[in-house]
Amino acid sequence: MQRLLACWQERGLPIVIVTHISKLIDSTFHPQHATSKLKPFLANVIPSVKITKTVNSSFCGTPDLASWLSGQNISHIVLCGIQTNMCVETTARMAGNLGFNTQVAIDACHTFDLAGDDGLEISAEQLTQVSATNLSGGGFASVESTASIIGRL
Numbered sequence: 001m002q003r004l005l006a007c008w009q010e011r012g013l014p015i016v017i018v019t020h021i022s023k024l025i026d027s028t029f030h031p032q033h034a035t036s037k038l039k040p041f042l043a044n045v046i047p048s049v050k051i052t053k054t055v056n057s058s059f060c061g062t063p064d065l066a067s068w069l070s071g072q073n074i075s076h077i078v079l080c081g082i083q084t085n086m087c088v089e090t091t092a093r094m095a096g097n098l099g100f101n102t103q104v105a106i107d108a109c110h111t112f113d114l115a116g117d118d119g120l121e122i123s124a125e126q127l128t129q130v131s132a133t134n135l136s137g138g139g140f141a142s143v144e145s146t147a148s149i150i151g152r153l
Contacts, residue, residue, distance in 0.1 A: 001080050001108045002041050007150050014048035014072060016065065018058045020087065048072075056090035059098065066098055076101040078149055079141070080108035085127040089135060096140030105146045106132050 008015050019038065022029035029036045049068050053061030069077065077100050081088050088109050095102040111128055115121040122130075132143040 001039075003146050003150065004078065004080055004105055004108050005041075005045060007153065009045070011153065014074065015045060016049050016051060016058070016068075017042065017045065017047040018051040018053060018061065018065075018081070018087075018091075020053055022054060056087050057094045058087070058091040059094040069100065075099075076103075078103045078105055080105045080146075082110045084109040084111035084124075085114070085131045086111070089131045092135050092141040093138075096135075096138075102141035103149055104132070104135055104141050104143045105149050106143050108146050 005015065007013075017038070019036075020029045021031060021036065024030060025032065027033075049063065049065075051058055051061040051063065051065055059065050069075075077095055079088055079092055079095070079102065084106075088104060092102050092104050106128065109128065109131075111124045111131075113121055113124050114127060135141040136143045
């Protein structure tokens, strides 16, 4: 993430920072918890726009991301962040559905092991691979490394 941010900042490209907020006190996303805070390396980043959301997709936040992107004549987006198989994947799917040319910098994303109702736990590595396959195989986004994306700028 830091390499992408540095590259975007050097080139003066627009940066969107998205924050997930919950009103539920027990949620990891409640503003009262340290887990809801942005990572320290983002402290000095001045975004072009800040989006606040309460669900997985950045396109369901405030202000409206699709309208902002369209208003800026932006049709190509690069996604990174947490959580690969939740917010990043959902945002990428919606971006693809909305007609944005979408890339996911898969090595600039992060997730955690996850267990379902059946108790089966899937590793973060497997979830990342499945998300990458869902997005690229489903035609929602191209999935690339940070180095590949930066190399084409």
